[in-house]
Amino acid sequence: MDRYTPSEIEAKWQKAWEDAGTFRAVRDESKPKYYVLEMFPYPSGRIHIGHVRNYTMGDVIARYKHATGHNVLHPMGFDAFGMPAENAAMAIGGHPKEWTYSNIDDMVAQMKPMGFSLDWERMFATCDPEYYGQQQSLFLDFLEAGLVYRKNAVVNWDPVDMTVLANEQVIDGKGWRSGADVERRELTQWFFKISDYSEELLEALDHLENWPAKVRLMQENWIGKSRGIEVPFARTDGAEDIVCYSTRPDTLRGATFLAISAEHPISRAMAEDDPEIAAFIAETRKMDTTEAAMEKAEKKGLKTGITVRHPIWPDRELPVWIGNFVLMEYGTGAIYGCPAHDQRDLDFARKYDLPVVHAFHMPGDDTEVTTEALVPTKSEKVVYVDHFTGLTDATSQEGIDQSIDWMEARDLGTGQVKFRLRDWGLSRQRYWGCPIPVVHCDTCGVVPEKKENLPIELPDDVSFDIPGNPLDRHPTWRNCICPKCGGAALRETDTMDTFVDSSWYFARFTAPRATTPTEKADADYWMNVDQYIGGIEHAILHLLYSRFFARAMNITGHLSEKSREPFDALFTQGMVTHAIFQTEDAQTGRPVYHYPETVELRDGKAFLKEDGRECQVVPSAKMSKSKNNVVDPMDIIASFGADTARWFVLSDSPPERDVEWTAAGAEAAYKHLGRVWSLCDRIGKMNPSVSGSDDAALLREMHKTIHDVTMGVESFGFNAAIAKLYGFTSTLSKSKAGHAAMREAVMTLAQLMAPMTPHLAEDIWHHQGGDGLCAEAPWPQADPDMMIEDTVTLPIQINGKRRAEVTVAKDLDKAEIEAIALAEEAVIRALDGATPKKVIVVPGRIVNVVV
RNA sequence: GCCCGCGUGGUGGAAUGGUAGACACAGGAGACUUAAAAUCUCCAGGCCGAAAGGCCGUGCCGGUUCGAGUCCGGCCGCGGGUACCA
Numbered sequence: 001m002d003r004y005t006p007s008e009i010e011a012k013w014q015k016a017w018e019d020a021g022t023f024r025a026v027r028d029e030s031k032p033k034y035y036v037l038e039m040f041p042y043p044s045g046r047i048h049i050g051h052v053r054n055y056t057m058g059d060v061i062a063r064y065k066h067a068t069g070h071n072v073l074h075p076m077g078f079d080a081f082g083m084p085a086e087n088a089a090m091a092i093g094g095h096p097k098e099w100t101y102s103n104i105d106d107m108v109a110q111m112k113p114m115g116f117s118l119d120w121e122r123m124f125a126t127c128d129p130e131y132y133g134q135q136q137s138l139f140l141d142f143l144e145a146g147l148v149y150r151k152n153a154v155v156n157w158d159p160v161d162m163t164v165l166a167n168e169q170v171i172d173g174k175g176w177r178s179g180a181d182v183e184r185r186e187l188t189q190w191f192f193k194i195s196d197y198s199e200e201l202l203e204a205l206d207h208l209e210n211w212p213a214k215v216r217l218m219q220e221n222w223i224g225k226s227r228g229i230e231v232p233f234a235r236t237d238g239a240e241d242i243v244c245y246s247t248r249p250d251t252l253r254g255a256t257f258l259a260i261s262a263e264h265p266i267s268r269a270m271a272e273d274d275p276e277i278a279a280f281i282a283e284t285r286k287m288d289t290t291e292a293a294m295e296k297a298e299k300k301g302l303k304t305g306i307t308v309r310h311p312i313w314p315d316r317e318l319p320v321w322i323g324n325f326v327l328m329e330y331g332t333g334a335i336y337g338c339p340a341h342d343q344r345d346l347d348f349a350r351k352y353d354l355p356v357v358h359a360f361h362m363p364g365d366d367t368e369v370t371t372e373a374l375v376p377t378k379s380e381k382v383v384y385v386d387h388f389t390g391l392t393d394a395t396s397q398e399g400i401d402q403s404i405d406w407m408e409a410r411d412l413g414t415g416q417v418k419f420r421l422r423d424w425g426l427s428r429q430r431y432w433g434c435p436i437p438v439v440h441c442d443t444c445g446v447v448p449e450k451k452e453n454l455p456i457e458l459p460d461d462v463s464f465d466i467p468g469n470p471l472d473r474h475p476t477w478r479n480c481i482c483p484k485c486g487g488a489a490l491r492e493t494d495t496m497d498t499f500v501d502s503s504w505y506f507a508r509f510t511a512p513r514a515t516t517p518t519e520k521a522d523a524d525y526w527m528n529v530d531q532y533i534g535g536i537e538h539a540i541l542h543l544l545y546s547r548f549f550a551r552a553m554n555i556t557g558h559l560s561e562k563s564r565e566p567f568d569a570l571f572t573q574g575m576v577t578h579a580i581f582q583t584e585d586a587q588t589g590r591p592v593y594h595y596p597e598t599v600e601l602r603d604g605k606a607f608l609k610e611d612g613r614e615c616q617v618v619p620s621a622k623m624s625k626s627k628n629n630v631v632d633p634m635d636i637i638a639s640f641g642a643d644t645a646r647w648f649v650l651s652d653s654p655p656e657r658d659v660e661w662t663a664a665g666a667e668a669a670y671k672h673l674g675r676v677w678s679l680c681d682r683i684g685k686m687n688p689s690v691s692g693s694d695d696a697a698l699l700r701e702m703h704k705t706i707h708d709v710t711m712g713v714e715s716f717g718f719n720a721a722i723a724k725l726y727g728f729t730s731t732l733s734k735s736k737a738g739h740a741a742m743r744e745a746v747m748t749l750a751q752l753m754a755p756m757t758p759h760l761a762e763d764i765w766h767h768q769g770g771d772g773l774c775a776e777a778p779w780p781q782a783d784p785d786m787m788i789e790d791t792v793t794l795p796i797q798i799n800g801k802r803r804a805e806v807t808v809a810k811d812l813d814k815a816e817i818e819a820i821a822l823a824e825e826a827v828i829r830a831l832d833g834a835t836p837k838k839v840i841v842v843p844g845r846i847v848n849v850v851v
Numbered sequence: 852g853c854c855c856g857c858g859u860g861g862u863g864g865a866a867u868g869g870u871a872g873a874c875a876c877a878g879g880a881g882a883c884u885u886a887a888a889a890u891c892u893c894c895a896g897g898c899c900g901a902a903a904g905g906c907c908g909u910g911c912c913g914g915u916u917c918g919a920g921u922c923c924g925g926c927c928g929c930g931g932g933u934a935c936c937a
Contacts, residue, residue: 651863838917
């Protein structure tokens with residue numbers, strides 16, 4: 001062999017690892033464990049280059065930790081339930097199960113050639129009955145522990161997929177998968193009591209030091225803690241008080257009306273004999289509560305005729321309106337409007353001709369509000385109109401607390417902490433999901449299924465020719481025996497949200513074949529996930545649900561206390577993007593997208609190979625099938641090999657940022673690996689007895705590289721680590737060192753490259769006669785003594801501008817360095833006779849002469 | 852609107868407050884070759900200059916510091932998150 005041939009090398013070493021069982025994870029209390037996990041994929045059928053980047057990052061960590069003596073758990077599985085399988089069944093016939101498992105086979109076949117250090121024996125799919133059966137068991141335990149309940153709820157209904165969506169799954173008023181306009185409907189649903197954990201989930205964020213600050217902040221905002229006050233307003237007709245919630249208690253002084261939600265019990269009751277109100281409610285229900293829709297929607301209200309008394313001034317009567325902008329789900333479903341200090345309330349007041357009353361003015365400025373509400377910033381002090389005449393910063397926490405105290409002291413209201421986070425509705429009216437293991441019995445009501453009857457398996461004989469849930473119309477599946485009374489009963493036909501499946505898979509990987517959800521010894525040993533890697537798009541949902549599940553599993557005895565936060569460190573990686581090449585269709589004017597291989601690049605412009613027409617280039621767009629800019633990793637492996645693909649996705653761009661896939665970049669990576677291979681080949685052919693001239697310099701550089709690459713890998717600075725490896729390769733190829741030093745250097749290079757390009761590394765290791773497998777060799781150690789240079793080059797600045805540099809012995813003291821610097825010809829010239837006022841010497845760094 | 856992040860060559864990007872532009876892509880020059888490809892060597896922020904060297908330069912304006920891409924204040928632009936949340 002005299003050329004770098006990845007196809008041969010890669011297959012050979014993959015087999016060697018498999019035969020040796022190098023990456024099989026076996027519990028071993030004598031070694032420190034390390035659990036590295038990448039978010040498992042949905043089995044769409046094709047591996048995406050983005051998957052390659054994600055799993056390569058995880059693999060670098062896994063292989064590095066393996067080399068540093070850790071017992072590594074690095075598993076892979078499939079998040080296999082969900083609607084695409086049903087959609088495929090509807091579109092092309094067949095069965096979701098077949099579609100899914102066949103896709104899994106395809107994807108495994110595509111992943112294996114990448115050479116990931118995965119323990120494939122632990123693989124499972126969430127649609128395996130062995131997995132979802134344990135999930136049903138967890139559900140029953142959660143139910144018993146009071147962590148699951150049923151309630152009627154107005155839900156987001158996707159009319160195309162015929163299912164309920166979580167608020168989080170509604171994007172711009174549309175279903176996150178179908179894209180259909182979401183409607184509001186009332187159904188009986190199962191809920192996880194995640195809101196019981198609002199405070200804890202929020203508090204614990206502070207301790208997740210190895211999570212990106214951004215993700216913690218996003219979760220914090222999502223949980224949305226606010227401290228405010230609940231104020232009861234007495235009705236003039238003597239009926240029950242209307243309780244409002246406000247986070248700006250001080251604005252109560254300026255309240256001029258109340259607005260209640262269309263879903264408020266009062267609204268609903270009135271709707272029964274008032275068609276106008278009924279119509280208004282119906283109209284409001286059509287709106288959805290998401291940003292885009294609300295933004296456009298007009299703020300509308302309807303007068304109820306009810307009036308209430310102002311708590312501070314009972315002789316003031318305030319009208320009660322129904323407002324389409326008041327949400328029943330947040331606070332109490334009723335607000336008081338203070339037009340003077342809230343723009344929305346002011347707009348509403350102007351529209352319906354309601355009075356504007358000031359609660360406060362700015363010091364020295366008592367201008368009345370007309371079109372713009374007076375809203376102080378957190379640090380601004382205000383002067384209240386009455387009672388509260390001191391200067392106060394109204395919107396700071398202190399100001400709010402002060403107001404609450406004042407109101408509580410007068411029995412006007414009660415301080416309340418509210419969270420935005422709502423319970424997690426998990427019921428889905430779908431077939432391809434985990435069946436909820438309960439039955440409905442006419443005599444006993446809703447009864448949990450017995451654990452010995454688990455798994456409640458999905459029936460295979462279903463059809464998808466009509467929308468809706470095939471379980472509902474299955475002839476026999478629903479029929480069952482009530483576990484309580486033994487009479488005839490009906491199964492629950494709702495299945496679980498697929499986010500449930502992904503909320504505990506990480507725990508299942510510790511004992512994937514166990515006959516209980518987890519196995520204590522295994523979970524205690526392997527948990528927590530030391531390093532979790534995935535996309536930022538899961539910052540809120542998946543990660544928050546998993547945090548809740550870990551707590552619930554702790555309470556029900558499936559995980560220990562330490563795993564209530566299951567992911568010790570989180571890394572969110574960027575996407576792999578690719579340019580889009582488009583032209584315009586002459587007739588329709590619509591864009592036509594061209595595959596990269598049909599385009600030729602010249603002078604930074606793109607032309608169609610076919611007819612030479614110039615294409616418009618959209619750089620760095622997310623890969624999308626419809627834009628014809630998807631790069632298939634299998635093509636890359638076929639042309640360049642897995643190591644090239646792995647090397648390229650790690651180089652150039654920091655891992656948290658998006659990386660642009662370019663053909664030129666991939667080719668450059670391939671060329672480099674070829675150079676490394678040739679270098680190894682050349683060293684192999686050197687005469688072992690020949691000694692060289694600069695062994696010490698080469699080894700010094702080697703130790704520096706070990707240090708820098710180690711730091712790079714430890715800190716997710718893969719691109720920087722790769723830059724160092726380029727540099728060292730260059731040093732090595734130019735080195736005049738003897739065979740022994742060259743051999744040591746190239747073997748070290750192989751080890752340092754091994755996490756990124758494991759096959760090439762293994763091959764070099766083998767050719768140089770390394771012991772056993774490179775993958776099993778201990779990580780090289782940087783020897784600080786070997787990194788020390790005898791001399792150091794110091795830049796000399798004059799007034800902060802670099803004017804010269806001197807190379808001096810490393811151990812000179814400040815005075816000596818100063819003397820040498822001032823004697824430097826360029827310094828004397830630049831000083832031009834001036835006397836330095838001060839000379840700052842930072843040994844090993846810099847000299848700055850101040851004139 | 853609010854919250855967060857980011858603005859560095861033609862491009863992707865380096866840089867514990869200490870020589871800005873490492874490394875790579877694209878580009879240029881050269882070597883090898885009949886030629887091309889491949890490979891190798893060198894050059895390369897901008898402006899002035901034959902060179903030595905000088906001036907300018909990390910979105911803009913200011914500040915702290917012996918010294919700022921880095922820290923602070925203000926602005927502009929881009930990206931992300933989020934909300935009729937009371």
